[in-house]
Amino acid sequence: MRVLLTGAWTMIATAWRLNPRKTALAVALMTAGAVAAPLLAAALGWMTREVVAGATGRAVLAGVTVAVLAVTALTLSHFAHLAYYELSELAELDFDERVVEVSNGSPGIEHHERAEHADTWTVLRQEGGRFRTGLEALLNGVGLLLAVVLTAVLLAGRNPLLLLLPVAAVPPLLAGRAAERVLDRARTATAEPTRTALNLFHLTTSARLAGELRVSRVGDELRARHGRLWARATRGLWRAHLTATWLRAAGQVVFALAYVAGVLLVVRDAIAGRRGVGDVVLVVVLAAQVNQQVATAVTLLQDLQRMAGAYRRLTEAAASVTGPDPVAARDSPPPRLRHGIDFAGVAFAYPGTDAPVLREVDLHLPAGATVAVVGENGAGKSTLVKLLCGFYRPSAGRVLVDGADLRGLALPEWRARIAAGFQDFVRYEFRVGQVVGLGDLPRMSSEPAVREALDRADAADLPDRLPDGLRTRLGKSYADGVELSGGQWQKLALGRAVMREAPLLLVLDEPTSALDPEAEHALFRRYAEHAKRVARRTGGITVFVSHRFSAVRTADLIVVVRGGRVVEVGDHAALVAGGGLYAELFALQAKSYR
Numbered sequence: 001m002r003v004l005l006t007g008a009w010t011m012i013a014t015a016w017r018l019n020p021r022k023t024a025l026a027v028a029l030m031t032a033g034a035v036a037a038p039l040l041a042a043a044l045g046w047m048t049r050e051v052v053a054g055a056t057g058r059a060v061l062a063g064v065t066v067a068v069l070a071v072t073a074l075t076l077s078h079f080a081h082l083a084y085y086e087l088s089e090l091a092e093l094d095f096d097e098r099v100v101e102v103s104n105g106s107p108g109i110e111h112h113e114r115a116e117h118a119d120t121w122t123v124l125r126q127e128g129g130r131f132r133t134g135l136e137a138l139l140n141g142v143g144l145l146l147a148v149v150l151t152a153v154l155l156a157g158r159n160p161l162l163l164l165l166p167v168a169a170v171p172p173l174l175a176g177r178a179a180e181r182v183l184d185r186a187r188t189a190t191a192e193p194t195r196t197a198l199n200l201f202h203l204t205t206s207a208r209l210a211g212e213l214r215v216s217r218v219g220d221e222l223r224a225r226h227g228r229l230w231a232r233a234t235r236g237l238w239r240a241h242l243t244a245t246w247l248r249a250a251g252q253v254v255f256a257l258a259y260v261a262g263v264l265l266v267v268r269d270a271i272a273g274r275r276g277v278g279d280v281v282l283v284v285v286l287a288a289q290v291n292q293q294v295a296t297a298v299t300l301l302q303d304l305q306r307m308a309g310a311y312r313r314l315t316e317a318a319a320s321v322t323g324p325d326p327v328a329a330r331d332s333p334p335p336r337l338r339h340g341i342d343f344a345g346v347a348f349a350y351p352g353t354d355a356p357v358l359r360e361v362d363l364h365l366p367a368g369a370t371v372a373v374v375g376e377n378g379a380g381k382s383t384l385v386k387l388l389c390g391f392y393r394p395s396a397g398r399v400l401v402d403g404a405d406l407r408g409l410a411l412p413e414w415r416a417r418i419a420a421g422f423q424d425f426v427r428y429e430f431r432v433g434q435v436v437g438l439g440d441l442p443r444m445s446s447e448p449a450v451r452e453a454l455d456r457a458d459a460a461d462l463p464d465r466l467p468d469g470l471r472t473r474l475g476k477s478y479a480d481g482v483e484l485s486g487g488q489w490q491k492l493a494l495g496r497a498v499m500r501e502a503p504l505l506l507v508l509d510e511p512t513s514a515l516d517p518e519a520e521h522a523l524f525r526r527y528a529e530h531a532k533r534v535a536r537r538t539g540g541i542t543v544f545v546s547h548r549f550s551a552v553r554t555a556d557l558i559v560v561v562r563g564g565r566v567v568e569v570g571d572h573a574a575l576v577a578g579g580g581l582y583a584e585l586f587a588l589q590a591k592s593y594r
């Protein structure tokens with residue numbers, strides 16, 4: 001009940017916040033429309049009485065009243081719809097924005113790793129679309145409440161026993177709640193196959209992956225898997241719907257029996273001469289409305305319960321999305337690095353797993369240095385970078401920025417001092433200038449800043465080769481959108497990464513994987529100049545992960561990672577002379593190039 005009231009209150013508060021005038025208008029129109037129905041029953045009873053009594057004048061007056069009330073009952077809800085239509089749209093948008101905010105607004109990304117969180121998200125995405133039904137139910141509910149009170153008063157006036165009719169509405173209500181619980185459990189249980197099936201659907205319909213799917217000929221296999229998963233989810237939901245239907249039907253039968261008994265009660269009074277024929281008409285019409293009111297109330301309550309459930313899930317998700325220690329983290333990062341960044345006894349396992357991905361990492365990254373991180377696939381290089389960005393906290397040990405624990409730094413401030421380009425970069429389907437400018441929001445619209453960043457990413461001429469220069473719209477979602485090659489997208493992502501002029505940490509995780517060797521070489525030359533400028537200005541450290549040793553060898557410091565441990569640290573010459581893993585990997589790559 002508390003969940004329901006909280007959900008209802010949140011919804012009405014949201015509607016009021018979004019548009020108080022339209023909320024008030026919708027409630028007024030809905031209320032007038034709802035109250036007109038029981039009044040119509042009373043007017044019909046009155047008209048019947050006058051007709052039977054042969055009072056023509058009063059019968060005509062009653063008839064006109066009946067007509068006015070009938071028109072009101074039938075039409076006002078349509079006008080109310082006009083008022084709440086826009087509100088529902090806005091409220092749905094508001095709900096979606098909250099979902100995005102909870103999913104994406106936290107400093108850490110640990111919640112994305114938890115399976116139960118993913119299930120909540122699957123359900124929330126499905127339920128968000130039902131928001132309009134919930135709001136409509138709530139607005140209808142206000143009018144319905146008044147109509148129920150009016151009906152109760154009118155029925156009690158005929159026979160107090162008729163007041164038991166609304167009591168008979170309790171079983172359908174309880175049955176409806178039980179049915180909703182059964183469905184909710186089934187939705188949670190089937191969230192995983194549904195999510196996986198949706199992933200497969202996106203995979204098999206993605207334009208980006210169409211080529212690979214055709215070459216590897218896995219289309220049929222993926223389609224079959226999608227079909228099996230979808231069928232599994234549907235079977236689970238169907239069984240729940242069957243149980244829910246039986247529960248609801250059982251509840252309704254209880255009310256139907258009470259309704260018939262109520263009507264028979266007044267018919268008996270009329271036969272005994274205690275009530276007139278007008279009363280019988282009133283009760284027959286009104287009792288039918290009680291049936292309608294209860295059915296509507298049950299549906300409205302189900303909608304409200306559903307929405308309240310969605311709110312509960314959202315609130316719980318928001319509470320579980322804590323991110324790394326937001327309360328403790330208050331300090332600001334230093335304006336410039338003097339000592340550097342240290343890993344002190346760092347170990348790390350991803351949330352929800354026990355397997356350590358990093359172990360006993362002790363590492364000093366000197367201020368102003370360019371650091372290359374190398375190692376085999378899965379060694380832990382990207383994880384190291386993610387800890388530096390504060391996406392996760394170490395399971396043991398500390399990351400220190402000029403001696404201060406990263407845990408104590410306010411993450412938004414630390415992020416503001418990081419410039420980063422990731423392996424999985426985003427392909428924003430915006431205009432070219434914006435795609436790059438996003439890297440430094442305050443200077444996003446500055447054309448010189450964007451051009452400078454493109455120059456650093458060795459992509460100064462890229463806009464000139466596009467139809468509308470920096471204003472060219474990118475992506476296939478638009479009719480006039482231009483699609484870029486993988487390397488061009490990567491260069492724009494790199495440009496975005498170097499938009500910030502004075503970062504303390506510049507992170508590039510495999511920044512050149514899609515570039516040809518010539519482009520890669522040119523880019524690293526330019527990039528090194530930028531890194532040196534940043535180092536002079538802020539003592540900033542550049543950390544890049546790369547499998548290309550031609551780029552790695554130029555770094556001031558090379559960190560070799562194997563099985564989650566840092567096994568070698570030094571510059572190119574020292575590591576080659578050391579004859580360890582680095583020397584081995586370097587020799588292997590040099591040989592394959594020869």
Ligand SMILES: Nc1ncnc2c1ncn2[C@@H]1O[C@H](COP(=O)(O)OP(=O)(O)OP(=O)(O)O)[C@@H](O)[C@H]1O
Nearest residue numbers: 113350353357375376377378379380381382383384
């Ligand atoms: N989100 C995650 N949840 C659980 N385990 C993960 C996650 N991301 C990575 N891992 C695991 O952590 C280990 C290290 O991964 P990481 O991405 O850091 O390797 P890497 O050295 O960057 O590899 P690559 O060169 O292939 O990019 C791998 O065994 C991987 O399976």
